[in-house]
Amino acid sequence: MEELSKEYTAGVFNRKRFKVLDGVSFSVKPGETLGLVGESGSGKSTVARTMLGLIPPSSGRVLYQDQEVLSPKGRMKKEFCGKMQIIFQHPESALNPRMKICESLLEPMIIQKKDLTRKEMKSRRWELLQQVGLSEEHLNRYPHELSGGQIQRVVLARILSLSPQFLVADEPTSMLDVSVQAQVLRMLKQIQAENGIGLLFISHDIEVVNWMSDRIAVMYKGQIVESAPAEELCQNPFHPYSRLLVESFSSLKQYSAKRDWVENNYTGEAGGCHYYSHCPQAGPDCRQRPVLKETGAEHYIACWLT
Ligand SMILES: Nc1ncnc2c1ncn2[C@@H]1O[C@H](COP(=O)(O)OP(=O)(O)OP(=O)(O)O)[C@@H](O)[C@H]1O
Ligand SMILES: [Mg+2]
Numbered sequence: 001m002e003e004l005s006k007e008y009t010a011g012v013f014n015r016k017r018f019k020v021l022d023g024v025s026f027s028v029k030p031g032e033t034l035g036l037v038g039e040s041g042s043g044k045s046t047v048a049r050t051m052l053g054l055i056p057p058s059s060g061r062v063l064y065q066d067q068e069v070l071s072p073k074g075r076m077k078k079e080f081c082g083k084m085q086i087i088f089q090h091p092e093s094a095l096n097p098r099m100k101i102c103e104s105l106l107e108p109m110i111i112q113k114k115d116l117t118r119k120e121m122k123s124r125r126w127e128l129l130q131q132v133g134l135s136e137e138h139l140n141r142y143p144h145e146l147s148g149g150q151i152q153r154v155v156l157a158r159i160l161s162l163s164p165q166f167l168v169a170d171e172p173t174s175m176l177d178v179s180v181q182a183q184v185l186r187m188l189k190q191i192q193a194e195n196g197i198g199l200l201f202i203s204h205d206i207e208v209v210n211w212m213s214d215r216i217a218v219m220y221k222g223q224i225v226e227s228a229p230a231e232e233l234c235q236n237p238f239h240p241y242s243r244l245l246v247e248s249f250s251s252l253k254q255y256s257a258k259r260d261w262v263e264n265n266y267t268g269e270a271g272g273c274h275y276y277s278h279c280p281q282a283g284p285d286c287r288q289r290p291v292l293k294e295t296g297a298e299h300y301i302a303c304w305l306t
Contacts, residue, residue, distance in 0.1 A: 020046050022222040028166065031196040035213030035230065037206050037245065043222045044202045048168045052076055052086050064166065082112045085164040089171040091152040095143045101154055102139040109161050128157040133187060149180035153187070160191065166198040174203070185212060207249045210234050215298065218242045221274040224292060228299035238295070239303045240279045273304070281305055
């Protein structure tokens with residue numbers, strides 16, 4: 001996606017515009033996982049939703065193999081609907097509570113894969129069920145009769161039934177408890193690799209992102225401030241905000257102290273680097289907006305200190 005921006009207007013009398021995304025660009029190769037990490041409110045879900053045409057961007061383009069994905073109104077064009085899919089944080093909202101799992105699993109195929117016969121759909125459903133680690137006994141249940149982890153598996157099976165080439169997973173396991181999280185993530189990673197799916201994996205947890213991803217992009221207040229291969233970013237983070245994130249998972253206490261400092265010192269400087277008023281190393285140059293520059297193999301940093 002290229003230079004994607006999103007503005008919202010707020011206020012009833014004094015309509016103020018504020019930018020939630022500010023010129024966000026990145027690409028995901030087939031079979032690759034790009035992790036998108038950043039604090040709450042940095043715009044990660046907005047990236048996911050605008051990419052898939054669920055909310056229209058204010059400007060910018062989304063390309064799938066050099067083809068424009070969004071219509072002029074910002075909706076996803078029909079031909080991409082099966083190819084690009086999303087898994088949300090609240091999986092239960094993706095399932096109809098009144099539909100049995102067996103019906104829920106057939107529904108997307110009935111709508112999108114009209115060339116398949118019922119018999120073919122049912123045998124595909126059986127394959128998918130095994131792929132996501134569910135058994136036949138789950139088919140006759142309703143969503144409320146399954147656990148959160150099982151629901152997320154059903155949602156994944158529904159998505160896989162459309163053979164997507166590109167998948168966005170927006171904090172897919174943050175509602176699950178830790179042991180189930182690991183199982184679901186392991187399964188997602190395996191399915192992604194086996195099917196050569198390009199994955200945009202969104203989380204605020206850099207440790208999880210590091211485990212899932214080939215490359216990581218760090219987002220801060222609507223901008224990508226650094227991107228690099230996962231290992232490189234975790235070992236040599238350069239941008240002061242990336243460093244804060246990486247340090248955070250080696251020492252959580254230190255992080256919360258620093259985080260409080262950051263929040264208390266934020267003055268919302270407009271125009272320049274969004275991290276300006278937090279950054280212990282900020283200089284006069286930082287009042288100008290930095291652009292992403294390549295400083296090493298596939299390592300991009302938006303910081304005047306490079
Ligand atoms: N419809 C809307 N109208 C106005 N502001 C919005 C709207 N949707 C999102 N925002 C704002 O946009 C910003 C980014 O939100 P977004 O949901 O993308 O963050 P996020 O990085 O996904 O956070 P989290 O980690 O909590 O999921 C937030 O400040 C949010 O309040
Ligand atoms: Mg979000």
